[in-house]
Amino acid sequence: MVTAVAAIGFAVALGTTGCGAGQISQTANQLPAVNGANVNLDELELRDVQVLYPEDDASTVFGDGGPFELAFVISNSDPLVYYRLKEITPEEGKVTFIEGAEADDRIIPPNGALRGGTPVGANPEFEKRLSVELDNTGDTVATGLTTELTFAFEKREADGRWVDAGQTTVDTPVDGGAELERQDVARNAEPTFYNQHHGEEGHGGDHGESSGEHGAEGEGHGEGGH
Numbered sequence: 001m002v003t004a005v006a007a008i009g010f011a012v013a014l015g016t017t018g019c020g021a022g023q024i025s026q027t028a029n030q031l032p033a034v035n036g037a038n039v040n041l042d043e044l045e046l047r048d049v050q051v052l053y054p055e056d057d058a059s060t061v062f063g064d065g066g067p068f069e070l071a072f073v074i075s076n077s078d079p080l081v082y083y084r085l086k087e088i089t090p091e092e093g094k095v096t097f098i099e100g101a102e103a104d105d106r107i108i109p110p111n112g113a114l115r116g117g118t119p120v121g122a123n124p125e126f127e128k129r130l131s132v133e134l135d136n137t138g139d140t141v142a143t144g145l146t147t148e149l150t151f152a153f154e155k156r157e158a159d160g161r162w163v164d165a166g167q168t169t170v171d172t173p174v175d176g177g178a179e180l181e182r183q184d185v186a187r188n189a190e191p192t193f194y195n196q197h198h199g200e201e202g203h204g205g206d207h208g209e210s211s212g213e214h215g216a217e218g219e220g221h222g223e224g225g226h
Helices: 002-028 058-064 193-197 200-225
Strands: 037-041 044-051 068-076 083-090 094-099 113-116 131-135 146-156 162-173
Touching (some): 037 146, 044 162, 068 083
Antiparallel strands (some): 068 131
8 A cells, every 4th residue: 555655656756847847848948029030050049130110210211221220139059169240241231330340349259149239128238239230221121021131150260260150141120119108908809699699788688678577477476475
């Protein structure tokens, strides 16, 4: 009897451990809820790549094809290798590093990250970022559409030489504009058979008719009793 109880307890413990491990694994593979695009290139992870919505005179900026600010985060998950962002090539136009013009400013150390731009919700006071500008895009950048940006990288060899590390093209969206205050508003449900035929009035009418019928029966019983 003791052996059976112990076996059951051991099985429950194993089942609990298995579920916990599964939950951790699923959480680890989930992507963050961000506005931009996410792409991987070997040990490099590009996250939240986006064209920032212009803060001033947006219609003119879009009409002129820029200048737009780019935002992104590039993480290096390799524990040993140094990577460097070589250049960003747009579908049309030109990308300029306003801050980070020196190649060494764009190095991504092992287990480190390189950030560009200041997307909605970021805190630039505590996070150093590159300033990257996209200009002369023609009509390739517009709200609701994506534009192709190609990120090219280098990596540092053991002898200090920088060699090609490949490139990746990102379908980059324009973000949704300034951060808006959340509005919690109740929404009306779509009309259904139930709320069309069993609404408050319908329930009230049914109850009223039912009460009337019961009242009539009650009166009849009362007269019969007397």
